Amino acid sequence: xxxxxxxxxxxxxxxxxxxxxxxxxxxxxxxxxxxxxxxxxxxxxxxxxxxxxxxxxxxxxxxxxxxxxxxxxxxxxxxxxxxxxxxxxxxxxxxxxxxxxxxxxxxxxxxxxxxxxxxxxxxxxxxxxxxxxxxxxxxxxxxxxxxxxxxxxxxxxxxxxxxxxxxxxxxxxxxxxxxxxxxxxxxxxxxxxxxxxxxxxxxxxxxxxxxxxxxxxxxxxxxxxxxxxxxxxxxxxxxxxxxxxxxxxxxxxxxxxxxxxxxxxxxxxxxxxxxxxxxxxxxxxxxxxxxxxxxxxxxxxxxxxxxxxxxxxxxxxxxxxxxxxxxxxxxxxxxxxxxxxxxxxxxxxxxxxxxxxxxxxxxxxxxxxxxxxxxxxxxxxxxxxxxxxxxxxxxxxxxxxxxxxxxxxxxxxxxxxxxxxxxxxxxxxxxxxxxxxxxxxxxxxxxxxxxxxxxxxxxxxxxxxxxxxxxxxxxxxxxxxxxxxxxxxxxxxxxxxxxxxxxxxxxxx
Amino acid sequence: xxxxxxxxxxxxxxxxxxxxxxxxxxxxxxxxxxxxxxxxxxxxxxxxxxxxxxxxxxxxxxxxxxxxxxxxxxxxxxxxxxxxxxxxxxxxxxxxxxxxxxxxxxxxxxxxxxxxxxxxxxxxxxxxxxxxxxxxxxxxxxxxxxxxxxxxxxxxxxxxxxxxxxxxxxxxxxxxxxxxxxxxxxxxxxxxxxxxxxxxxxxxxxxxx
Numbered sequence: 001x002x003x004x005x006x007x008x009x010x011x012x013x014x015x016x017x018x019x020x021x022x023x024x025x026x027x028x029x030x031x032x033x034x035x036x037x038x039x040x041x042x043x044x045x046x047x048x049x050x051x052x053x054x055x056x057x058x059x060x061x062x063x064x065x066x067x068x069x070x071x072x073x074x075x076x077x078x079x080x081x082x083x084x085x086x087x088x089x090x091x092x093x094x095x096x097x098x099x100x101x102x103x104x105x106x107x108x109x110x111x112x113x114x115x116x117x118x119x120x121x122x123x124x125x126x127x128x129x130x131x132x133x134x135x136x137x138x139x140x141x142x143x144x145x146x147x148x149x150x151x152x153x154x155x156x157x158x159x160x161x162x163x164x165x166x167x168x169x170x171x172x173x174x175x176x177x178x179x180x181x182x183x184x185x186x187x188x189x190x191x192x193x194x195x196x197x198x199x200x201x202x203x204x205x206x207x208x209x210x211x212x213x214x215x216x217x218x219x220x221x222x223x224x225x226x227x228x229x230x231x232x233x234x235x236x237x238x239x240x241x242x243x244x245x246x247x248x249x250x251x252x253x254x255x256x257x258x259x260x261x262x263x264x265x266x267x268x269x270x271x272x273x274x275x276x277x278x279x280x281x282x283x284x285x286x287x288x289x290x291x292x293x294x295x296x297x298x299x300x301x302x303x304x305x306x307x308x309x310x311x312x313x314x315x316x317x318x319x320x321x322x323x324x325x326x327x328x329x330x331x332x333x334x335x336x337x338x339x340x341x342x343x344x345x346x347x348x349x350x351x352x353x354x355x356x357x358x359x360x361x362x363x364x365x366x367x368x369x370x371x372x373x374x375x376x377x378x379x380x381x382x383x384x385x386x387x388x389x390x391x392x393x394x395x396x397x398x399x400x401x402x403x404x405x406x407x408x409x410x411x412x413x414x415x416x417x418x419x420x421x422x423x424x425x426x427x428x429x430x431x432x433x434x435x436x437x438x439x440x441x442x443x444x445x446x447x448x449x450x451x452x453x454x455x456x457x458x459x460x461x462x463x464x465x466x467x468x469x470x471x472x473x474x475x476x477x478x479x480x481x482x483x484x485x486x487x488x489x490x491x492x493x494x495x496x497x498x499x500x501x502x503x504x505x506x507x508x509x
Numbered sequence: 510x511x512x513x514x515x516x517x518x519x520x521x522x523x524x525x526x527x528x529x530x531x532x533x534x535x536x537x538x539x540x541x542x543x544x545x546x547x548x549x550x551x552x553x554x555x556x557x558x559x560x561x562x563x564x565x566x567x568x569x570x571x572x573x574x575x576x577x578x579x580x581x582x583x584x585x586x587x588x589x590x591x592x593x594x595x596x597x598x599x600x601x602x603x604x605x606x607x608x609x610x611x612x613x614x615x616x617x618x619x620x621x622x623x624x625x626x627x628x629x630x631x632x633x634x635x636x637x638x639x640x641x642x643x644x645x646x647x648x649x650x651x652x653x654x655x656x657x658x659x660x661x662x663x664x665x666x667x668x669x670x671x672x673x674x675x676x677x678x679x680x681x682x683x684x685x686x687x688x689x690x691x692x693x694x695x696x697x698x699x700x701x702x703x704x705x706x707x708x709x710x711x712x713x714x715x716x717x718x
Contacts, residue, residue: 007684081702082701084702084705085705086577086642113606156629158628159628170671170672174668178664181628181664182624182661189653192641192645192653193643195642196645
């Protein structure tokens, strides 16, 4: 028997790597004291982000090696002493959490690559260090196997992103912190109730420990968790922070708009279908469906009217939270089909990649042309084709266009809801997604490609900007072309979740 | 007695946080004396509110001895004392212009507020969590809601203080104390068992065999 399991060593490295890289990024100003030329200074400004790219790439490889090891079906767990009598440092890498860790590393890679290409960036070492810390805390959320530890990392991610946004706009950052903090208090209430009812804070044990909970108690717990995480995934009515950040913070500070919804969605899926929803909770289903449809439609309509690319990306983020909430709402009702859980799982991977493509494409346009106003984009597509392609691919994936990963999610959602007798929700989803597709096509094709008029002057585009949009587009296309593998992964995770759920145990794997 | 402690703690908490967030007129912003006084006043009231949380923990311990309320109350006391000392040390008198020392002061001020509001990686996060858990175990769910409202008010007071005041550069000896206290607050936040290891035996001593 091996004394040290390689998978637990990999898990430890995966968790510690971003924080170690953040400390190194903070040391860059000391090196800048010895520069002799502007070229050296420019290289050093980019240095922290290159470190971030390297750390994210290593994180991606580590998460990938963990996922490859999951084929044996045995999760990797580490359990350290944190407090003797209350809660532990428990981490677990399984098929779901390993995939989420890979996603966060991939998004981090894109963000660092983009920031490395933005010219004249202020405080680059602070930004890189805070982004790496946020990545590390986000990894902690995904890999936590203790509900208190998950909440710790959830709030720690928020603090890191608040500090990051504060570099550019204190007002927008405070709005982000205040909104998400209120949500955090709701989530904490739900977590405390779960902890008290179950008698243990370990997430893998919760489904069995909550079997004896009353339906009313489960309803309250699930509702508090949902309302607590709704602001973080930017769903209506807690989406205000996203508009503030998108409106007043430049692209280089808008990283919060990508990492926070991923973290919120990951926590929602790990707690609700993975632990608390041991029985159908109809009250939660109705609320989640209503919030979901409201977010989807409000996001779609405002995306259509968005005056800037930043606002377009922000409203698309709001609309995507609607898809997740509709899937969760469907899961909570008595007639729920497993396909809805599958849709939620695939959405959690596909939507952030699509949004990363939209944000990076829009960010590159802003960096190269000095404007992201939709009315000023005439002819931009011919001079920045990769950026507009990323924006187009990302937007169309979010709209559920075939051959892109979002189509699989939309198909599962629409067919499952229609089969459950909720045809109106299916129609609402398809109609909203059509509006999203029209909004994206209007910007990327009609205005940026075919509209006549003087184009804005273009600045030189750094190779790092090209790399970020290329990586985003390739990742999206690769995910779209590997739908069979993605579906297989989702089914394997579903079997894992259903194995401990009494609703599924009768049906078997 | 438990109810009296609970009501007293809630009254002190809500009163102190209400006083912390009341509108103030400060002569300008930045490092002026009036701005410093306004920020210090808000900080002081939130520290008082922090002590009120300890009363809540004590009330939970009296009502339900198995709730670990006394341990939570003592940890909260430790957290508030450390945060108060860190905040006071960071609000130094104006020294010469020195950006690194000013950054140390800002970091100290920030972490002190994080601990009082109950955000990680400060020790106040764990202390408040255990207080809420103790109150819930004692059957006072409504008190948890009121205590959380106090936390939210502390966050508002923190925004107010941060918008008014930027800590100036500190003198050398004070930098040393700020760094030491920062390490204590963040260190106990990352490894809370060190604080609980101090609080729990004292709680057992008080409760007796």
